[in-house]
Amino acid sequence: MRIGQLARRSGVSVRALRYYEEQRLLESTRTPGGQRDYPDEALERVQLIQDLFAAGLSSRTVVELLPCVSTGVATLAMLDQLIIERDRIAARIQDLTRAKTKLGRVIENVTAANVAQD
Amino acid sequence: MRIGQLARRSGVSVRALRYYEEQRLLESTRTPGGQRDYPDEALERVQLIQDLFAAGLSSRTVVELLPCVSTGVATLAMLDQLIIERDRIAARIQDLTRAKTKLGRVIENVTAANVAQD
DNA sequence: CCTGAACCTGACGTCAACGTGAGGTACGAG
DNA sequence: CTCGTACCTCACGTTGACGTCAGGTTCAGG
Numbered sequence: 001m002r003i004g005q006l007a008r009r010s011g012v013s014v015r016a017l018r019y020y021e022e023q024r025l026l027e028s029t030r031t032p033g034g035q036r037d038y039p040d041e042a043l044e045r046v047q048l049i050q051d052l053f054a055a056g057l058s059s060r061t062v063v064e065l066l067p068c069v070s071t072g073v074a075t076l077a078m079l080d081q082l083i084i085e086r087d088r089i090a091a092r093i094q095d096l097t098r099a100k101t102k103l104g105r106v107i108e109n110v111t112a113a114n115v116a117q118d
Numbered sequence: 119m120r121i122g123q124l125a126r127r128s129g130v131s132v133r134a135l136r137y138y139e140e141q142r143l144l145e146s147t148r149t150p151g152g153q154r155d156y157p158d159e160a161l162e163r164v165q166l167i168q169d170l171f172a173a174g175l176s177s178r179t180v181v182e183l184l185p186c187v188s189t190g191v192a193t194l195a196m197l198d199q200l201i202i203e204r205d206r207i208a209a210r211i212q213d214l215t216r217a218k219t220k221l222g223r224v225i226e227n228v229t230a231a232n233v234a235q236d
Numbered sequence: 237c238c239t240g241a242a243c244c245t246g247a248c249g250t251c252a253a254c255g256t257g258a259g260g261t262a263c264g265a266g
Numbered sequence: 267c268t269c270g271t272a273c274c275t276c277a278c279g280t281t282g283a284c285g286t287c288a289g290g291t292t293c294a295g296g
Contacts, residue, residue, distance in 0.1 A: 004272060014273085019254060033262045035273055055217030058252075074228035082228070086221040089214050096211050099173030103204040110192035110200070122242060132243085137284060151292045153243055176282075 001038045003028075010046040017046070023059045025049050025066065045070070055089055119156045121146075128164040135164070141177045143167050143184065163188070173207055 007014045020026040021036075026045060028036040048069065052062045065081060068074035074082070125132045138144040139154075144163060146154040166187065170180045183199060186192035192200070 002272080013254075015254060015256085018274095023253095031262085033273085034275095035262065051217055051220065053253085054213050055221070056214075068228055069224050072224070072227045073231055079225065079228055082221060082225050086218055086225060089218045089221065093211055093214050093218065095169075095172050096174075096207050096214070099169055100204055100207045100211065102169065103173075103200060103207065106187050106190070107197065107200050107204060109190045110186055110197055113191060120243080131284075133284060133286085136244095141283095149292085151243085152245095153292070171283085 001040065001042065003036045003038070006038050006042055006046065009043055010050070012046060012050065020046070020049060024063050025059060055085075056092060057085060061085065119158065119160065121154045121156070124156050124160055124164065127161055128168070130164060130168065138164070138167060138177075142181050143177060173203075174210060175203060179203065 001009075003014050003017055007017055010017075017026065017036075021028060026042065026049070028038050028042075031037055048066075049062060052065070052069075053059075057065070061081070065078060065085070068078045068082070119127075121132050121135055125135055128135075135144065135154075139146060144160065144167070146156050146160075149155055166184075167180060170183070170187075171177075175183070179199070183196060183203070186196045186200070
């Protein structure tokens with residue numbers, strides 16, 4: 001599979017895929033002409049990378065954790081890092097939940113105010 | 119209250135407070151000498167700004183929504199925007215929850231692998 | 237009056253995850 | 267062989283929320 005097709009299938013840009021390779025998040029073989037060639041598994045890999053980015057992990061963290069996330073084999077340092085990241089995500093969820101609740105209350109109040117005004 | 123004290127109380131940097139003013143998120147009166155002077159309510163205001171930033175709102179969005187968040191009076195456009203942001207936060211929470219679950223499973227697996235290896 | 241801490245205004249630097257050309261090469265169809 | 271599209275490698279631009287440095291001013295205490 002070439003880069004354009006992988007981009008369309010995964011929904012990320014061609015530029016992003018090259019960036020992932022530059023950051024050692026994604027590998028590719030090359031055709032004799034120098035074009036990137038990806039195996040089918042690359043699609044899942046890209047989706048995994050996207051998930052981790054969406055979770056707020058940096059590319060540096062992702063490159064450290066990708067091996068154990070895909071293989072299931074980890075050093076103790078990796079395990080620590082995994083736990084740190086999971087807890088960070090949990091804390092972030094708490095923050096967002098608080099903010100959502102706060103906004104929800106504001107919405108209720110201003111809605112009531114508008115109804116009263118109309 | 120001067121800027122340094124507000125910074126210490128709120129936990130944000132002096133630079134950040136000046137930035138908030140620049141973005142019209144926060145007002146201040148000035149002493150005859152030109153130094154910023156904040157009322158006590160500024161502390162809550164700063165904390166509110168931080169909460170909204172933490173929720174992923176941009177300063178442009180915050181400056182649009184701050185009036186109705188603090189006064190409870192909103193236009194219909196503001197209400198729409200509020201709902202959009204709340205839903206965006208809810209979607210983000212979903213994403214993070216999925217990512218956390220995924221990491222949690224990875225943690226369980228690699229832990230088991232380590233125990234088995236030792 | 238003097239001094240050190242806190243404050244002021246520019247204005248350039250940072251960082252991450254790409255976007256966006258520029259200028260050239262590879263590939264598949266006809 | 268030629269055309270059009272997809273691909274290649276630099277390499278600079280973007281965005282947001284500040285950090286940081288420079289050069290000068292204000293304030294409170296002694």
